[in-house]
Amino acid sequence: MQIERLLRIVDILMHKKTCTAKELADIFHVSTKTIYRDMDTLTIAQIPIITTKGKNGGISILEDYKIDKSLVTQEEQNSLIMGLQALKDLNYVDIDITLTKLKNVFNKSYDSLIEIDFAYWDSHGNLQQIFKDIKKSLLNGQKLKISYCDISNNKSERIILPLKLLFKQKEWYLSAFCELKNDYRIFNILRINNVSIINESFVKTLYKAPKTKLPFTVNKGKSEIKLLIDKKMKDRVYQEFEKESITVNEDGDYCIKYKAVLNDWFYSYILSYGTNIKILEPESLKEAIRNKVNLLMEHYN
DNA sequence: AACTTGTCACTCGTGTCACC
DNA sequence: GGTGACACGAGTGACAAGTT
Numbered sequence: 001m002q003i004e005r006l007l008r009i010v011d012i013l014m015h016k017k018t019c020t021a022k023e024l025a026d027i028f029h030v031s032t033k034t035i036y037r038d039m040d041t042l043t044i045a046q047i048p049i050i051t052t053k054g055k056n057g058g059i060s061i062l063e064d065y066k067i068d069k070s071l072v073t074q075e076e077q078n079s080l081i082m083g084l085q086a087l088k089d090l091n092y093v094d095i096d097i098t099l100t101k102l103k104n105v106f107n108k109s110y111d112s113l114i115e116i117d118f119a120y121w122d123s124h125g126n127l128q129q130i131f132k133d134i135k136k137s138l139l140n141g142q143k144l145k146i147s148y149c150d151i152s153n154n155k156s157e158r159i160i161l162p163l164k165l166l167f168k169q170k171e172w173y174l175s176a177f178c179e180l181k182n183d184y185r186i187f188n189i190l191r192i193n194n195v196s197i198i199n200e201s202f203v204k205t206l207y208k209a210p211k212t213k214l215p216f217t218v219n220k221g222k223s224e225i226k227l228l229i230d231k232k233m234k235d236r237v238y239q240e241f242e243k244e245s246i247t248v249n250e251d252g253d254y255c256i257k258y259k260a261v262l263n264d265w266f267y268s269y270i271l272s273y274g275t276n277i278k279i280l281e282p283e284s285l286k287e288a289i290r291n292k293v294n295l296l297m298e299h300y301n
Numbered sequence: 302a303a304c305t306t307g308t309c310a311c312t313c314g315t316g317t318c319a320c321c
Numbered sequence: 322g323g324t325g326a327c328a329c330g331a332g333t334g335a336c337a338a339g340t341t
Binding site: 020021022032036058059 | 303305
Binding site for chain 3: 037
């Protein structure tokens with residue numbers, strides 16, 4: 001009888017800010033003295049009961065207590081909420097209600113702590129749409145038709161069964177089963193030029209992509225690059241390159257050593273630094289940029 | 302004034318044990 | 322198995338004191 005009352009008191013205090021002993025006594029048809037004795041018992045049981053004397057006083061439970069000490073640790077609460085938040089960002093159906101409930105139970109607000117957007121900061125409308133379609137097909141288990149351009153610049157039309165989005169080495173990839181190759185493939189999102197959802201679904205559980213080993217293509221076709229970047233570009237340098245590939249020269253300029261695929265996208269990237277960059281290696285990259293600049297100049301002759 | 306805290310004496314219900 | 326004595330915890334009421 002006492003145990004049952006104690007449990008109900010804890011439950012009441014968790015949902016109500018403050019309750020007087022008189023109110024609790026009325027609920028359980030016992031005297032206030034009995035309620036105060038119950039409070040002693042709960043305190044001995046390490047439930048953080050707070051009593052406030054005087055007008056507007058009463059009995060309450062420590063705000064942070066809620067469920068954390070008995071069932072879920074602080075860290076587990078954070079993981080749970082953030083995991084659900086990530087699912088919400090993926091437009092996962094019905095997650096909103098669950099998320100709101102848990103936030104209330106844990107008495108937490110994570111609204112501004114994490115936001116997942118799969119597109120790039122300044123991505124154009126087409127890329128946004130590609131991500132949108134990929135997300136949709138992933139959730140609904142629908143096939144996709146894509147136009148893909150591989151690292152050797154070979155263009156192809158493929159029907160793929162999307163399985164997983166991957167973020168590796170600052171780039172997004174899509175793990176999928178490719179009907180053209182009749183095998184599992186990983187596609188660099190930036191190389192997907194066009195995408196359309198096919199009204200044909202598949203059972204995701206029947207397809208298990210092999211463990212992701214990204215070096216498979218990441219370094220394929222890449223060349224060693226050595227760049228000298230003006231110190232004025234500090235923000236971009238630290239944002240766009242791995243720390244390990246940056247060396248600061250005595251004059252403050254940055255020497256960058258890393259591997260990249262020499263293609264049109266990369267040439268445009270180099271040109272985006274304007275006169276704040278010098279190519280030290282390789283010679284083929286210097287030559288390619290010279291050609292680009294010459295072509296550009298022809299437009300203004 | 303409205304509330305909590307602490308003490309004391311008391312009743313009530315329940316479990317245990319010895320006895321018939 | 323039924324009964325009575327006893328111990329013990331839960332609950333009560335009254336009161337004074339302290340706090341806001």
